[in-house]
Amino acid sequence: xxxxxxxxxxxxxxxxxxxxxxxxxxxxxxxxxxxxxxxxxxxxxxxxxxxxxxxxxxxxxxxxxxxxxxxxxxxxxxxxxxxxxxxxxxxxxxxxxxxxxxxxxxxxxxxxxxxxxxxxxxxxxxxxxxxxxxxxxxxxxxxxxxxxxxxxxxxxxxxxxxxxxxxxxxxxxxxxxxxxxxxxxxxxxxxxxxxxxxxxxxxxxxxxxxxxxxxxxxxxxxxxxxxxxxxxxxxxxxxxxxxxxxxxxxxxxxxxxxxxxxxxxxxxxxxxxxxxxxxxxxxxxxxxxxxxxxxxxxxxxxxxxxxxxxxxxxxxxxxxxxxxxxxxxxxxxxxxxxxxxxxxxxxxxxxxxxxxxxxxxxxxxxxxxxxxxxxxxxxxxxxxxxxxxxxxxxxxxxxxxxxxxxxxxxxxxxxxxxxxxxxxxxxxxxxxxxxxxxxxxxxxxxxxxxxxxxxxxxxxxxxxxxxxxxxxxxxxxxxxxxxxxxxxxxxxxxxxxxxxxxxxxxxxxxxxxxxxxxxxxxxxxxxxxxxxxxxxxxxxxxxxxxxxxxxxxxxxxxxxxxxxxxxxxxxxxxxxxxxxxxxxxxxxxxxxxxxxxxxxxxxxxxxxxxxxxxxxxxxxxxxxxxxxxxxxxxxxxxxxxxxxxxxxxxxxxxxxxxxxxxxxxxxxxxxxxxxxxxxxxxxxxxxxxxxxxxxxxxxxxxxxxxxxxxxxx
Numbered sequence: 001x002x003x004x005x006x007x008x009x010x011x012x013x014x015x016x017x018x019x020x021x022x023x024x025x026x027x028x029x030x031x032x033x034x035x036x037x038x039x040x041x042x043x044x045x046x047x048x049x050x051x052x053x054x055x056x057x058x059x060x061x062x063x064x065x066x067x068x069x070x071x072x073x074x075x076x077x078x079x080x081x082x083x084x085x086x087x088x089x090x091x092x093x094x095x096x097x098x099x100x101x102x103x104x105x106x107x108x109x110x111x112x113x114x115x116x117x118x119x120x121x122x123x124x125x126x127x128x129x130x131x132x133x134x135x136x137x138x139x140x141x142x143x144x145x146x147x148x149x150x151x152x153x154x155x156x157x158x159x160x161x162x163x164x165x166x167x168x169x170x171x172x173x174x175x176x177x178x179x180x181x182x183x184x185x186x187x188x189x190x191x192x193x194x195x196x197x198x199x200x201x202x203x204x205x206x207x208x209x210x211x212x213x214x215x216x217x218x219x220x221x222x223x224x225x226x227x228x229x230x231x232x233x234x235x236x237x238x239x240x241x242x243x244x245x246x247x248x249x250x251x252x253x254x255x256x257x258x259x260x261x262x263x264x265x266x267x268x269x270x271x272x273x274x275x276x277x278x279x280x281x282x283x284x285x286x287x288x289x290x291x292x293x294x295x296x297x298x299x300x301x302x303x304x305x306x307x308x309x310x311x312x313x314x315x316x317x318x319x320x321x322x323x324x325x326x327x328x329x330x331x332x333x334x335x336x337x338x339x340x341x342x343x344x345x346x347x348x349x350x351x352x353x354x355x356x357x358x359x360x361x362x363x364x365x366x367x368x369x370x371x372x373x374x375x376x377x378x379x380x381x382x383x384x385x386x387x388x389x390x391x392x393x394x395x396x397x398x399x400x401x402x403x404x405x406x407x408x409x410x411x412x413x414x415x416x417x418x419x420x421x422x423x424x425x426x427x428x429x430x431x432x433x434x435x436x437x438x439x440x441x442x443x444x445x446x447x448x449x450x451x452x453x454x455x456x457x458x459x460x461x462x463x464x465x466x467x468x469x470x471x472x473x474x475x476x477x478x479x480x481x482x483x484x485x486x487x488x489x490x491x492x493x494x495x496x497x498x499x500x501x502x503x504x505x506x507x508x509x510x511x512x513x514x515x516x517x518x519x520x521x522x523x524x525x526x527x528x529x530x531x532x533x534x535x536x537x538x539x540x541x542x543x544x545x546x547x548x549x550x551x552x553x554x555x556x557x558x559x560x561x562x563x564x565x566x567x568x569x570x571x572x573x574x575x576x577x578x579x580x581x582x583x584x585x586x587x588x589x590x591x592x593x594x595x596x597x598x599x600x601x602x603x604x605x606x607x608x609x610x611x612x613x614x615x616x617x618x619x620x621x622x623x624x625x626x627x628x629x630x631x632x633x634x635x636x637x638x639x640x641x642x643x644x645x646x647x648x649x650x651x652x653x654x655x656x657x658x659x660x661x662x663x664x665x666x667x668x669x670x671x672x673x674x675x676x677x678x679x680x681x682x683x684x685x686x687x688x689x690x691x692x693x694x695x696x697x698x699x700x701x702x703x704x705x706x707x708x709x710x711x712x713x
Contacts, residue, residue, distance in 0.1 A: 015138045016206065016214045018105035019147060020196055021154050022081035023052040026073055026104070028095055029086035030056035030064045037110060037160045038086035039064070041146065044157040048164050051155055055080065072098060079103030084146065084158055089113030092142065093127055100135030107132065108158060109141035115202050116143050129204050144201030145177035148184070150194055151220065159184075159199070168193010169222035170301050171215045173208050175200055175229045176255075183227070183294065191440055192302055195220050207232055212240050216248070223304045225297055226252045231279070234611045238286050238634060242472070245287035249463045251300050253291050254279050278611040281632040284648075285641060287466040289459050296455060299447065303456035306421040307414070307443030309464050310390040314340045315457065316382045317363035317450075319394035320370040324427060324450055325363040328394060331454035337390075337461070339363065346385045353377050368398045372409040379413035383420050390421050390460075392453050397428035407435035411442040421460065423453045474636045477675050481682055483510040488683060488710065497687075497710050498545045501590045504706035508691065511675045515703045516595050522588040524570060530591050531566045537594040540569055541705065542577060546584040548707065553580040559594060566591075595702055598695030599654060599664050602630065603672060605680045605689040607711075613680035615673055617645045619654065620693040627651075635677035642670035642677075655696065664696035672701055687711045 025045060029038040038058075042065050045054050056064040059071040070076050073083060073095070083104045085095050092111050099107060114125035125142065132139045140147060146159030150167040157164045161180070165187035172187075172194055174180040180199045187194050195218075198211055208226055215221040224244070231237050241250055256276070283290050291297035315337045319325040332339055339362050342350075350360050353374060359365040364382075366374055375393060382391045395406045403426055414422050424446045426435050436446040447453045484507045491499055499507065505515045520543065521530040531538055542555030550556050554576035557569040570589065577586065602620030607613050615637055618630030631648040633641050646655065646669055657663040672694065680686060688709045695702045 015105060015136075016210065018081040019108065019138055019140055019206065020198070020214065021149055021151070022106070022156070024055070024078060024080045024082070025050065025052060025156075025158065026055040026057050026070075026076055026080045026083040026099075027086065028057040028073060028083055028099075030058050030061075030069065032058075032061055032064055036086075040160040040162075041084055041086060041110070041158060042067070044159065044161070044164070048157040049155045050157075051153060052081075053078070057083075073102045073104065074098060076102065080105075082106045082108060082158075084108045084110060085141075086110045089121075089124065093124065093131065096128055096131045100131060100137060104135075105137060107137055107139040107141070108144065108146055109139060109201070110144060110146060110160070111141075112143040114142045115204070125202060125204055132205055139205040140198060141201040143177070145180050145199040147199070148194065148197035150196070159197075161185075163188050165194040165197070166191060167195065169195055169220060169305075170225055171195050171211070171218070171221040171223075172197045172225040172227075173200060173211050174198070174227040175203070175208075176227060177201065179227055179294065186294070186298060190298060190302070191437055192298060193305075203232065209233060209236050209240055212237075212244060212250070216240075216244050222248060223301055224248060224250045225301055226250065227255070227294065227297075228252060229255045231282070231610065234278075234282055235634075238282050241283075241286035241288050245463075246467055246471070249289060249300075249304055249459075250286075251289045251291055251297050251459070252283060253294055253297050254283070277630075277632040278608045278614060278634070281614060281634050282611060284644065285472075285633055285637075287463075287469075289462060299452045299456045300459040302440075302445040302447075303423065303460050304463075305440060305443060305445055306423070306460065308419050308421050310421050310457070310460055311464075312389045313338045313461050314387060314389045315392065316340065316342070316385070316388045316390075317392045317394065318366060318375075318378050318382065319363060319396070320366050320368055320375075320398065321394070321396040322359075322365050322367075324394045324396060324425070325365050328392060328425070328450035328454065329363055331451045332392075332457075335454045335458035337454060337457060340387045342382075343385050343387055346381050349381045350378060368396075371401055372405040375406050376409040376413045379410060379422070380416050383413065383417035383422075388420070390423070390457055392423050392425065392450070392457065394425040394450060394453075395427065403428055403435045404438070407438045407446075410444060411438060414442060414444055421457075423447065423457055425450050425453050469640065472638045472641060474638045474674075474677075477512055477671075477678060479512055479675070479678065480510040484679070484683065488685060491710055492685070492712060495712060496545060497712060499708040499710070500543055500545065500587065501541060501706065502543070504689075504708045505703065507679070507708060508703050508706055511679045513672050513675055513691070513703050514701060515706075516592045518590050518592040520588060520590055524567075527566060527570055527589070527591075528563050531560075531563060534591045534593050537561045538566060539592045539594050539704075540566070540573065541590045541592065542573065543587045543590055544577075544581075544584050545587070547577075547581055553577050553584075592704070595695060595704055598693075598697045598702065600693035601655075601664075601669065601696050601701075602690065602692040603669075603676060603694045604691060605635070605676055605686055606632070607680075607684075607687050613677070613684070613686075615642075615645070615677045615680065617642075617669070617673055618649050619651045620691075633677075635680040637674055637677040639670055639674060642673040645673060646670060662698040665699055665701065668699075668701045669694075669696055672703075685710050685712075 030042045031038040056069040114121045149156040439446040502520045521527045538560040540557040600620040604616045613635040631645040655664040691703045
């Protein structure tokens, strides 16, 4: 067979169909031994009814699983859409080359021993990719567990998993093969329908981003699930996911919430950004739902099987046991859901139905004597209440009441108001599979615990709120970019990584960030005249390129009220600094007019090697390291994203005003954050920038202290 090498540019066409819905598959390394992965994959393709042609390739066998085998891929009578390679790593390159010559469109390389092992494996993977590109093939893997497509028109289990999930509307991409096995088991056990499952392995070719694009317009796929350990191209993911989540939810489990041995960073912003904040910022900006565990991911995924999305967070709970009702109420509040008061009409409708001991409010405790008829009547009344937009019925099986009967009652009540979602909690194991199956079929997700239902309902509301939100539009502010560029050029020419405090404030001023009035005094001779010009009371801050945290070495003096006090404070400061930092270069002091009042916040810029520039906001002052109440977003940001940052800090109540205090100017804060995002994009040489504190007043903000570190390369 002649070579079918294809130029790299031709690979722009969508060729993933050959991997996700192939018409023919060759299993290279198909074995007669039942304990061999190649045998298991071939068996799965046959046993689960793959609708296309299957060709075992094994030079040592004439047939495998009673199917005629071929000695090499070139002997197969047709050019296969997909070849699954299950051979020792030393033979993968030669087999891939043969596949390219034979006209195979896509490879699924199960074999391990590539980049994941380092050393020779890195070079081996690079050679493999050279072959894939040369022949215009697409590749999943290496070091993966394969692909599943449950669509009856395909019915493909091209993995070594022992089970296949039911057909459904969720697509799943996993970076872990081992986790993929448990995911497929979990999906089958809980009746979660999976449309397609892909274990991407090392993903040098087909990545999660490629699959997102493929699934974006797939009408069968209604929700996308992801387990990822790294984002190869996070900026591209942000662009793609931001678009998809407007029509389909994406739920992600990201492994590795902390980065042990993260790069050292001298400023607050850089140190805080070294954790999981870049991932968190990207997912939040893209409207992606993040799950902490695989179990949470499936809780959320089941929720999107509801017959209707909630119109608001107004929720009602009913139960036949007080304890679960209390747990549900706590969980609902934790998840930001609103347990509304029942309308008088609903209360009057419910009161005659239950004993005096029942609690006719929200949550409704019908007590243990409640039967299936009671559930139907209560749910019907709840669904008719205009103040309620979602209902969570909880059932704990008492003696004499069957779970299946209650499930039927829940389904029957749901039919009376199909525009309102319902999420059920069936806490008893007896009858659970049958009850859950009936509820799922009716578009009512069923959970074992109230906390799971609350988390799932919150996910539905977050998705609704995201889709209702206008698309982000970044508007450039008017700034003096040339003035800032001149400062950066001076530092570059002088080979300085650190801007002086006056320079840092000047950069902020050029970008429209209000700064406290200040002037630099180079030495004692210029001190008093500068102080007179600025005006008392004064704050005096050390100017040194070698000292990051001035207060640590006595480099800050506040509340200086006179010329005599200024000279005394200057002498005392210099003595203390020379004692504590004898090798530091001292370049005078910055004198600032004291600014009183305001709430201390921190704002800044950090730069991640993968994610790019990040904007930070949080509560400031000396407690920023201790509290770490900060939020990040990837620059540039628009006003709505800046507002999300402000609202995202745990201490938002401080900014809104406590005990009658006036609220801080949220508009001024968001404007400052947008300007910082613009600054970060305009000047990629900014490695870190801190404004600490950024004082927030009832009207406006003022940057009092700032620090900028540059990258000189």
